[in-house]
Amino acid sequence: MIVLSLGISLAIILILVNKKVNMGYSMVVAATVLALLNGRSMGYIVAKFISTLNDSTTITLAFTISLITILAYLMDQYLILGRMVSALEIVLRSAKLTILLAPSIMGTLSVYGGALMSCPIVGRLGDRLSMTNDEKATINLIFRHTLYLIFPISPAMILASKIGGIDAWDLIRIQLPIGLFMYIFGYILFIRNYKDPEIKKLSNIEYIKSIFRFILYALPIIISLLGTIVFKVPFYISLIIGICYCIAVNMYDKRKDSRFKIDEHAIKTIYKGLKIPLVLTVIGILFYRNIVTDLSEIHMFLSGLLDRGMPLELMIFIASGVICISLASPQPGIAILFPLILPLAPTYEIRLMYAMFIFTTSFLFYYISPLHLCQILTLEYFQVRLKSLYRNYIFLIPLTFISMVIIYAIKIF
Structure with a gap:
């Protein structure tokens, strides 16, 4: 039920946004539906909304x-x-x-x-x-976020190092080729063919x-x-x-x-x-995140996947997608999956490979999430539709993921 309800809530957001409804309002509606489908009362939803408004974050x-x-x-x-x-x-x-x-x-x-x-x-x-405006939006997002995979003081890298029991520089070392590939491929796809003004x-x-x-x-x-x-x-x-x-x-x-x-x-x-609409968007995103974070069903869902013998890599892929698309952040995927997956590694090197798989997959799902705040703000600034942005990602994101899988497979096997 948790996967279905998350899918329904994401569909509501996409439908409302495409109808030019403010993202903040859309997310409040979607979060309310998500909570109701998972058995929460209206009293709980109102209390969660008020606590979101009062939260210092x-x-x-x-x-x-x-x-x-x-x-x-x-x-x-x-x-x-x-x-x-x-x-x-x-x-x-x-x-x-x-x-x-x-x-x-x-x-x-x-x-x-x-x-x-x-x-x-x-x-x-x-x-x-x-x-074109969709190319500008794509460039702004690609080259801002590519460093995320290798930046030592990013919140996700710090979190990964602390809860994963790994050295941040070791993780950066193995993720550096992935970041470089994304950077180079972004240049080839969206910048190379343009001619510099004199x-x-x-x-x-x-x-x-x-x-x-x-x-x-x-x-x-x-x-x-x-x-x-x-x-x-x-x-x-x-x-x-x-x-x-x-x-x-x-x-x-x-x-x-x-x-x-x-x-x-x-x-x-x-x-x-x-820009008041952007402030409303922030409130909607945080309200949605707080509703999802409070759903214990997500943790139960992940534990069930492992108990049924699902392949580790497939489980990471599905779980990262469910968590990071819904929360529009890689940190929850890292925080939830590292304690579940990394203890299964027999050596430190394998532990690093698991960490890379979780980190990169969580990052990519966060990157393409329709709730990703940087993406939302960029789209609104350049007046570009989400589907135009996704059309530009059709090669970049899969190839970036494949580069990670190749590195993972070489190291593991």
Whole structure:
């Protein structure tokens, strides 16, 4: 019943979203149906919704997403973003290389919905390369998330190392070829065939000035990255500092050049950058996740599969799909499957192989989940339908999975 009810709830989300219903509302409806089909009362559902609203994670994430949209809007309105992208392109001497690297650099920031920060950059560069919106969305998601397989301080990698009793660098070592393959294949499929716009030659001094220009206009993003990763400041604090920096840059710019004058108060501009539908989406996703996490039937379902003698790899595949598509996160798949599967390994090397299979499979199911927040935000930003994105994944995702299976088979057999 648990698999059927999860399937029904996911179908409800897809149907409502395709009918242009806000993702947040769609997920609240789907979570309610899921809970009812598994015997939960309306009182339980209402209590779970209220606890979701009051949860510090919900409040912090909704606030953070709001600040991300405001920062992105200010960088765009104040022409900071355009100047940053132009400077980066000059430094790298290639629009193609820039559109490949920009999401990856921001992907080091492990925050829900962080892909939204690179959307404007990918959008500008994609326009220069004459890309379609679905290609821009695909590029933004691929090159932001590929590092997930090998990034040592990602939440999933830290979790895998802690509960799996394995060294994170050992896992990174065996997953590095998978990450490289996904990266290279993404480039071949979506970037290689485009021609770089011509960039004029520069003297050494002009080139150095371009580097400083890039740093100057990238500081709102650099502040966010350094504040969170290096100084361990809460992400929303770093974003507030970045927003203040944007306002200060605009105040300086408009004194020097009338092009940068905006006939409205900064507070009004900030308000325009606030995207309420995205906040509602965050609430819906967390409510759905909390309902699913509370369903003990999932754990019972997995235990039953092992007891019936199902092949280990097939069990991992099915269980990862059920868990990670539903929760739109790889962490639950790792947290549930590592304790079940890794103790079965006779050696440390086999343990690593099991860990790789679970980690990569959980990542790929999370990546394609219709509930994946980065994917939702990217689709909404570029106004692209989910089916267009899935059409672009038709080769990339299966081939990435096959590369993992080949590595697994070689090591195991």
